[in-house]
Amino acid sequence: MTEPVMMFKKPSYPVNANLLEYLKRFDRLSKVSIIYDDLLRFAGSVTVYDKLDEDTLWIRVYYNECERDEIDLTLKKVYSLLHSDGNLGIIKFLNVDSIDFCTFGNSKPFRIKVRNILNDNYTHFYIKKADASRIYGLELEHILSPDKINFLVYQDTLIEEHIMGIPGDVFIKTLLKDCTETEKSQIAKEFVKFNERSMIRLLGDMRSYNYVIVPIHDFDQVVYRIRAIDFDQQCYEGNFKVYRPQFFKENYPMVKLVKEKLQDSSIEQYKDEERSVLAKRMLSAETRINILLEIMGNDFLAPAAHTQQLQMELYNYTNDLNFKKAKSMGNIMTAAFDFVVRNYQNINLLKSKD
Incomplete structure (x- = not known):
């Protein structure tokens, strides 16, 4: 890796x-x-x-x-x-x-x-x-x-x-080992979803000290959520891996947990679930997001070299020509959101035909 x-x-x-x-x-x-x-x-x-x-x-x-x-x-x-x-x-x-x-x-x-x-x-x-x-x-x-x-x-x-929670690096170092096997599986699931969410919305540098773990007591179990707390690296870097928490060495214990606790089919299921939830949120707040994306599209948020590198890496990852046409980081965000919503609508269309 x-x-x-x-x-x-x-x-x-x-x-x-x-x-x-x-x-x-x-x-x-x-x-x-x-x-x-x-x-x-x-x-x-x-x-x-x-x-x-x-x-x-x-x-x-x-x-x-x-x-x-x-x-x-x-x-x-x-x-x-x-x-x-x-x-x-x-x-x-x-x-x-x-x-x-x-x-x-x-x-x-x-x-x-x-x-x-x-x-x-x-x-x-x-x-x-x-x-x-x-x-x-x-x-x-x-x-x-x-x-x-x-x-x-x-x-x-x-x-x-203030965003409340246990800093990710502290949790990994001091608390993760004492979690039950069921809790570890749930944390692995949450990390998969957090990884997917960060990637789709191009939130970079989600190393373990830039997010928190939030334990929530639910009846007879503790459910863990992951929340970002640092937003400086929104749409800046050209390297696509920067937007995928799985590639940072600080998150290796989380990646190891995913490999140990989840089958490939489950990982894909959780990714699909997160994309579906994001698409629903995009559609429910469509007007607000479109206004924001238009402003982002005309704003200068990264050097041209970063924009060009990222658009080509995303094109290679998705084969979506909209990434190639992007002229700014805001345009890349628009293409990413359109890609997610389009896939979500296509899946629903196929389900309705079945």
Whole structure:
């Protein structure tokens, strides 16, 4: 198994006027004035360690007293907008416990911990530099995945809700071995579906630390779901393997599990199931997706060489001429979605004739 090579660090792409209009139409624009660069003016920081006393690559930042009150109030307003449609009445019950900054990765996010002082429940959200690729990825995740996701944009600032779950690399390292054989089979099934979903919607770099495992208790069993948490690599790389989690060495334990637990016929069945579910979601949200894809088609999201490489690799994979005709990454997405929907409709047509 040859691991995909990612040659360059992905740049951040600006949010154009058409995408901003789309975000406004679908209520994704923040009504709170929050600027990423404002949070960069911290006065100092300390390293954040995990329970095993290992460096998390996050630092906890603090601000001058004259700025902290205003920053706290703004962050509470952002929280209320994300979780209660901007109800300012809850602000008096909120406390900003910490602001952490990560210097690792493309987005260099701030992680905000907000606590309800009445019951000590807390949650997190993230503030990042707005990047068009990531916004397209988040919006496609919201429309096409089993889970919805909240995010807001203000000028060049992106606000994202926290996606709960166990980081994939942590789960594989510490918890996978203790799962029952039935649970391992269910995780293998979920990985097949996650792999197919990532490939079809061209979400790249789904290494184990870029997704989470979500255990859900259902009667007398635990069902595991896989959710992406990093959307920077939406429609950027030219190498098709980058969009298929099965080819990353970090996911080898998952691939091994699939080989051990699932027969080839079952793998194909689960792939078909995922394509069918995706096609149904595409058709049910057809207007919204078409608007988004038109904006993507006219946006610059990757170097021309990446687009040309990917369109030819997808053509070789599918023999669909629409990939050859694509002029941009957005056009490739359109061709991919059309391919999935067309196959789904053809299968249903054959079933109806039977």
